[in-house]
Amino acid sequence: MVEDELLIRFPPCPICGSEVITDRSLDGKYTHEPGWRCTKGGKKHFFQAKAKKIQENMAKHPYLFKPVPEDNYPGVRMDELTTWQECQEISKGFTRKLDITRPCK
Numbered sequence: 001m002v003e004d005e006l007l008i009r010f011p012p013c014p015i016c017g018s019e020v021i022t023d024r025s026l027d028g029k030y031t032h033e034p035g036w037r038c039t040k041g042g043k044k045h046f047f048q049a050k051a052k053k054i055q056e057n058m059a060k061h062p063y064l065f066k067p068v069p070e071d072n073y074p075g076v077r078m079d080e081l082t083t084w085q086e087c088q089e090i091s092k093g094f095t096r097k098l099d100i101t102r103p104c105k
Contacts, residue, residue: 016038
């Protein structure tokens with residue numbers, strides 16, 4: 001039996017309830033979860049469902065590094081992180097020309 005002939009039964013689309021079909025191009029490289037696409041919403045519904053799952057997981061586990069009360073370490077929450085886009089916007093206000101003619105003290 002060829003591997004592609006094995007059928008995976010998926011539950012209905014979590015976004016619209018339509019039938020879903022296997023899409024190997026969307027297989028999870030790290031999660032090893034099989035990829036699928038909706039017969040009505042296509043890959044868009046797959047990504048919407050995946051984003052919802054990630055958001056729910058982040059709500060359940062908000063810390064990147066958990067607090068350590070005995071060390072007075074407050075931890076680092078994921079919502080406290082700055083994205084590269086935010087850093088880029090922030091750095092626009094701080095960019096200036098360096099004066100290389102002035103010696104360092």
